[in-house]
Amino acid sequence: MNFIKKSPWILHYDGSSCNGCDIEVLASLTPLYDVERFGIINTGNPKHADILLITGSVNEQNIPVVKQLYEQMAEPKAVVAVGICATSGGIFAECYNVVGGVDKVLSVDVYVPGCAARPEAVIDGVVKALGILEQKQKRMRKRKYR
Amino acid sequence: MGNRTVIPFGPQHPVLPEPIHLDLMLEDERVVEAIPRIGYIHRGLEKLVEKKDFQQYTYVAERICGICSFMHGMGYCMTIESIMDIKIPERAEFLRTIWAELSRMHSHLLWLGLSADAFGFESLHMHTWRLREQVLDIFEETTGGRVIFSVCEIGGVRKDISPETLDKIDRILTDMEKELKEITHVFLSDSSVKYRTKGIGVLSKQAAFDLGAVGPMAKASGIKRDLRTQGYAAYGKLKFEPIIETDGDSYARTSVRIKEVFQAVDLIKQAIAIIPEGGINVKVTGNPNGEYFTRVEQPRGSAMYYVKASGSKFLDRFRVRTPTFANVPALLETLKGCSLADVPILILTIDPCISCTER
Ligand code: SF4
Numbered sequence: 001m002n003f004i005k006k007s008p009w010i011l012h013y014d015g016s017s018c019n020g021c022d023i024e025v026l027a028s029l030t031p032l033y034d035v036e037r038f039g040i041i042n043t044g045n046p047k048h049a050d051i052l053l054i055t056g057s058v059n060e061q062n063i064p065v066v067k068q069l070y071e072q073m074a075e076p077k078a079v080v081a082v083g084i085c086a087t088s089g090g091i092f093a094e095c096y097n098v099v100g101g102v103d104k105v106l107s108v109d110v111y112v113p114g115c116a117a118r119p120e121a122v123i124d125g126v127v128k129a130l131g132i133l134e135q136k137q138k139r140m141r142k143r144k145y146r
Numbered sequence: 147m148g149n150r151t152v153i154p155f156g157p158q159h160p161v162l163p164e165p166i167h168l169d170l171m172l173e174d175e176r177v178v179e180a181i182p183r184i185g186y187i188h189r190g191l192e193k194l195v196e197k198k199d200f201q202q203y204t205y206v207a208e209r210i211c212g213i214c215s216f217m218h219g220m221g222y223c224m225t226i227e228s229i230m231d232i233k234i235p236e237r238a239e240f241l242r243t244i245w246a247e248l249s250r251m252h253s254h255l256l257w258l259g260l261s262a263d264a265f266g267f268e269s270l271h272m273h274t275w276r277l278r279e280q281v282l283d284i285f286e287e288t289t290g291g292r293v294i295f296s297v298c299e300i301g302g303v304r305k306d307i308s309p310e311t312l313d314k315i316d317r318i319l320t321d322m323e324k325e326l327k328e329i330t331h332v333f334l335s336d337s338s339v340k341y342r343t344k345g346i347g348v349l350s351k352q353a354a355f356d357l358g359a360v361g362p363m364a365k366a367s368g369i370k371r372d373l374r375t376q377g378y379a380a381y382g383k384l385k386f387e388p389i390i391e392t393d394g395d396s397y398a399r400t401s402v403r404i405k406e407v408f409q410a411v412d413l414i415k416q417a418i419a420i421i422p423e424g425g426i427n428v429k430v431t432g433n434p435n436g437e438y439f440t441r442v443e444q445p446r447g448s449a450m451y452y453v454k455a456s457g458s459k460f461l462d463r464f465r466v467r468t469p470t471f472a473n474v475p476a477l478l479e480t481l482k483g484c485s486l487a488d489v490p491i492l493i494l495t496i497d498p499c500i501s502c503t504e505r
Contacts, residue, residue: 014164016187020212020293030275062186097190116293
């Protein structure tokens, strides 16, 4: 992709991460990586967001929260799981209060590996999610005009 | 008397990078009570000692929290080393101190940025985070990782820093100091910033003591309590004075943290000047047997580690009490009577680390 057609807004939710991935997500928004210059904004409002970025695994208490956030987002939407915790539970997979990766609750579109995931990888994941968003949008249009 | 309204705050909220839920009981614009609800990040990692052996557990300990990851690793290693009577090489102690103080810098800069964001000073937030990246660059150069670097191990450290790199760190820090002065000056003297922090969320010395506040929260209320004075790692060989302020408001807490950043720069420079030659780790044989209790001064205050072992590869019990946990009662105290608009900045004022608190 040479240019981005859309500046996605991101909703970040911390499942049960250790903060390592969270601060890397924030770091990709701040000067060194600075995705804000492409209009990518970390919003606090699910209704404005295109991409749900989740760090950390899910547990019984935050499953309803994650679901609610996802449901409040407008279509088309994509889910990016950042870090190995969000992918499979990672180092905490054996903990009694960890249900597993985010895909236990939502269908995840992009998995970003790493512990902690590096800002470059997070940005890469978001760019991948952009492509997926576009496809989803196309499919939605087709459905509309049929 | 006005009507009482309950406003839910969190778990997902723009100023909170991490989920915590507060029910704010309001009378008009004033908060009369705040009721916390936690458990969104609880993983139960203390019980993981039964599944990972004591060497592997170092990596879990580092992931108690990604911000003070190095200090958690260090605290855990120090506890096991004390049980097993391991004396780590002096150079390793100095290296640990250097990384620990760098972590303190990175953590305080992160907090300064987030608090600037909370009172709506976006460019200040960006500038502090830009400076923070320089600290992360040092981490990356010396350890390979940016936030979690798994460099501490039982018996010492896993990587050495060459004399040239140490010189370079010294130079980077000298340059950084100038920029830091420029930015922190804004926090301490800009009138719009002061308006949001001066006299907000006052915690008296007595209240701080009674509620068991730790770290900058206690120091800003005039309690001189800094565990580094115990002299663990190489702190015993460096000269420093705990920083205290007496006003107990948000401004005082900001000021304590800013002064600690400069103190960290000074401590690293001192350590670089007198770091001895030698090995960086010793071989560890056998299994720990016994129990021990360590305290470490983290950026957010004192953390305590307790380990009980009975001679097998797996520990019987691991327990950590983290600074944010100790500061939550003090937070609830400062929230009483504040206005709704000040809630975000007050929550940030304790520098909350929920993933530490809930583990
Ligand atoms: S993947 Fe690693 S750094 Fe990220 S939240 Fe999990 S333990 Fe922390």
